[in-house]
Amino acid sequence: MPRAALHLCLGLFLASPAAAARWDLTATFPWSYSVNGTEAATALGIGYLDSIWVAGNVTNAVGPTTGRDVLALYYSRTQTLVSWTAANPARPLMAVGYDRAGMDEGPPALAVHNHGFGSGDTEPEEYLVFTSTGEGLGELTTFRLRGPFLPVGGSGSSSPWHENQRGYPCGGAGVAVDGSGTPFSVGWVTANGVDQLFVVRQIRKNVGGTDSGPRVSATFWTGSLTLSVTGRAIAVDGIGNAWIAAQSGGDIVLFKYTPACYEDTFAGELFASPEPGWPRRFATAAWDEPLAGVRDVMGDFWVAGSMDADGAVWQFDENGNPAPGFPVRYSPGPATVFRGIVMDAARNCYVTGSVGNDTVVMGWDHAGAPLPGLPFFLPAGVDGAAGAGIVLDSTGAIWVAATVTAAPATWGGTRIALYRYAFVPDPPPVALGEVKIRGPEGAVLNLARGERMTILAWPPGGGSVVVRIRNLRGELIRELEDTGPGHQVVTLEWDGANAAGQPVASGAYACFVTGGGLSVMKRLVVVRRP
Numbered sequence: 001m002p003r004a005a006l007h008l009c010l011g012l013f014l015a016s017p018a019a020a021a022r023w024d025l026t027a028t029f030p031w032s033y034s035v036n037g038t039e040a041a042t043a044l045g046i047g048y049l050d051s052i053w054v055a056g057n058v059t060n061a062v063g064p065t066t067g068r069d070v071l072a073l074y075y076s077r078t079q080t081l082v083s084w085t086a087a088n089p090a091r092p093l094m095a096v097g098y099d100r101a102g103m104d105e106g107p108p109a110l111a112v113h114n115h116g117f118g119s120g121d122t123e124p125e126e127y128l129v130f131t132s133t134g135e136g137l138g139e140l141t142t143f144r145l146r147g148p149f150l151p152v153g154g155s156g157s158s159s160p161w162h163e164n165q166r167g168y169p170c171g172g173a174g175v176a177v178d179g180s181g182t183p184f185s186v187g188w189v190t191a192n193g194v195d196q197l198f199v200v201r202q203i204r205k206n207v208g209g210t211d212s213g214p215r216v217s218a219t220f221w222t223g224s225l226t227l228s229v230t231g232r233a234i235a236v237d238g239i240g241n242a243w244i245a246a247q248s249g250g251d252i253v254l255f256k257y258t259p260a261c262y263e264d265t266f267a268g269e270l271f272a273s274p275e276p277g278w279p280r281r282f283a284t285a286a287w288d289e290p291l292a293g294v295r296d297v298m299g300d301f302w303v304a305g306s307m308d309a310d311g312a313v314w315q316f317d318e319n320g321n322p323a324p325g326f327p328v329r330y331s332p333g334p335a336t337v338f339r340g341i342v343m344d345a346a347r348n349c350y351v352t353g354s355v356g357n358d359t360v361v362m363g364w365d366h367a368g369a370p371l372p373g374l375p376f377f378l379p380a381g382v383d384g385a386a387g388a389g390i391v392l393d394s395t396g397a398i399w400v401a402a403t404v405t406a407a408p409a410t411w412g413g414t415r416i417a418l419y420r421y422a423f424v425p426d427p428p429p430v431a432l433g434e435v436k437i438r439g440p441e442g443a444v445l446n447l448a449r450g451e452r453m454t455i456l457a458w459p460p461g462g463g464s465v466v467v468r469i470r471n472l473r474g475e476l477i478r479e480l481e482d483t484g485p486g487h488q489v490v491t492l493e494w495d496g497a498n499a500a501g502q503p504v505a506s507g508a509y510a511c512f513v514t515g516g517g518l519s520v521m522k523r524l525v526v527v528r529r530p
Contacts, residue, residue: 021426023373023398028420032404033073033095041416044340044389044401045112047124051075054401055110055128056387056416058097067104069097070130072145073416098128098143098160105141106131106171107387113177127183129175132162138169140187142202163200170198173231174293179238184257186231186244195228197246199257199272229253233293233303245290245303245314252282252290252303254320280320284327289337290314292351296343296366304341304351311336311353313364325368330375336360340390340400350374350392352400354384359402361390361421378419381406397422428489433460435513435520447496447503448528455480455492459516465490468512469524477504490516496526 033039038059045053052075057068074094098105108130125146132141140163163170163185172187183202188195233245244255256279261272282288284307291305300323303314311330315323330336334356341351347366352359359378363371378384378400386403393399397420404417430436437443439453457465467480477498482490498504504526511522 021372022424023376024422024424025376027379028397028422031075031418032415033417034415038414039071039416040107040386040403040414041389041401041418042107042387043110043128044391044399044418045110045126046391046393046399047112047126048114050393051124052391052399052418053110053112053124053126054389054416054418055108056401056403057105057107067099067133068106069099070105070108070128070143071416072096072098072108072110072126072128072143075418096145100132100141100160100162103133105133106138108143109173109175110389111175111177111183113181125177125181127175127177129172129183129185129187131171131187138171138190139163140170140172140185140198140200142172142175142183142185142200144183161202163198174234174244176234176236176242176293178236178240180240182240184234184236184240184242186234186246188228188230195230197229197231197244197255199231199242199244199255201240201242201272231255233290233305235293235295235301237295237299243293243295243301243316243318245293245301245305246279247289248281250287251284252288252314254278254280254282254301254316256318256320278320282314282316282320282322286310288312288314291337291339292341294341294343294349296347296349297345298347298366300347300366302341302343302349304338304349304353306337306353309335311338311351311355311360311362313338313341313349313351315366315368323366323368328364328368328370330360330362332360332375334358337385338362339384339388342390342392344392344396350390350398352384352388352390352402354388357383357385357405359384359388359400361398361400376421378402382417382419393420395422428458430456430458430489432458433518434458435518435522437511437522437524443523444525444527445494445496446527446529447506448530451496453494453496453524455494455511455513455522457490457492457513457516457518457520458488459490459518461517463516465492465513465515465518467492467494468514469494470510470512471504472508472510477509 041056043055054073056071058071108128111127113125128143131138142161168189168191170189174186177183185200187198189198229246229248231246236242240259242257246253256275258275286307289305290303293303299318301316312327315326332355336355338351338353343349350363352361359382360375362375381404382402383405384402389401391399400419404415435457440451445453455467459465465482469478480492506526506528509524511524513520
């Protein structure tokens with residue numbers, strides 16, 4: 001083969017998608033679930049050992065009603081190791097439904113909190129918040145489950161909790177949990193034709209208990225605004241500071257509640273006010289609709305939703321100031337709405353929602369730059385307009401829950417489906433036990449051009465790696481050492497200087513790499529040519 005053709009083929013190979021970090025768009029699953037073919041997924045949570053919870057609605061799942069019921073599904077980590085097949089559909093370990101007196105239950109929000117109970121084991125608690133039409137009026141309902149899915153309910157217990165204020169319709173939209181397992185619900189109550197923000201903090205009388213009644217702190221907010229205020233997105237930190245993004249007249253209004261905002265007594269109903277200086281309004285010419293919120297490791301509050309007909313993500317610091325470069329928008333053409341958001345440890349955000357009737361996954365880094373490999377779409381027929389949830393597991397894989405409205409023939413009907421997408425990282429630059437020399441000209445170092453040479457090594461035994469460069473007489477010219485914690489690939493650089501910092505003479509040199517189970521010699525050449 002001619003050399004030019006060989007270089008072309010090599011370049012094509014190195015530039016191929018398989019050689020770079022990417023999302024594997026062949027989903028590990030789907031798992032599907034259906035009772036009677038009328039299910040919709042609305043939220044997704046992840047708990048202890050990557051256990052997965054899905055919340056949604058199902059028609060007539062609990063009793064012979066004519067409305068929607070709330071549905072919660074639980075999958076264990078062990079099931080995540082088993083691939084779904086048409087012949088062996090993975091099913092949830094547990095499913096539980098909730099129906100309020102045969103009435104219609106709205107789409108539930110979901111929060112999962114790992115909590116140690118009396119045995120000392122870590123068991124999750126799950127909180128579902130939704131609108132129920134009990135007594136013919138909307139009420140905010142919190143349904144608390146103990147893990148996995150042992151309903152905490154019945155006479156005199158702490159769940160479900162119903163909130164209906166003065167006979168006015170009241171609806172739930174979001175829920176988050178602090179470090180003690182206290183749920184914070186956000187929604188709205190409609191009074192005199194105006195929607196008011198409605199925040200509820202529910203605390204067990206005995207924090208260590210599992211079935212005691214709640215203490216409730218509720219607050220309304222309209223301020224001086226004449227427009228309706230509806231709460232949507234909420235995030236809570238470990239000590240109970242709560243950030244909320246609401247919508248009012250097409251603008252985002254930000255609220256912050258601190259523990260000092262709530263009286264800590266056993267009274268049945270308390271009222272609180274936002275932190276002084278809050279709320280704060282973020283006004284744009286577009287119609288802003290915040291739908292989901294989360295905080296990152298630096299304490300910034302991220303909100304996903306829509307601006308006009310585009311998907312949008314906002315980033316605010318803990319004082320409510322917008323981050324430079326935000327909001328970011330995704331405008332594929334059809335109307336787009338983001339309904340779920342999750343953050344990783346590097347402050348990258350991942351969102352899911354609907355593009356028309358399709359379901360998309362998109363993401364940005366903390367500076368607002370789109371993440372490589374995104375967006376991608378879920379298989380045809382997965383409808384994010386019915387609601388969608390997204391989480392990351394401990395391996396960095398993305399999980400998405402959505403509704404399949406055009407289900408495969410093996411499924412039938414409209415179903416809840418759960419998909420997992422793995423991230424394929426860049427392959428390591430060297431193999432285990434291997435040493436490579438890399439420079440602008442390979443193993444040739446041109447000092448006239450100020451080049452540097454990189455020595456890559458992967459010690460099979462871990463630990464430090466030592467590089468000794470000798471001339472042909474065996475004299476030691478330079479010694480380099482990596483004293484890192486024994487990570488996989490060790491990277492050392494040589495600038496062509498000896499131990500005194502002076503450039504070496506042109507000629508051939510030997511590079512000895514030892515340590516961590518390595519004992520490798522590579523040949524180097526130093527030249528001086530323009």
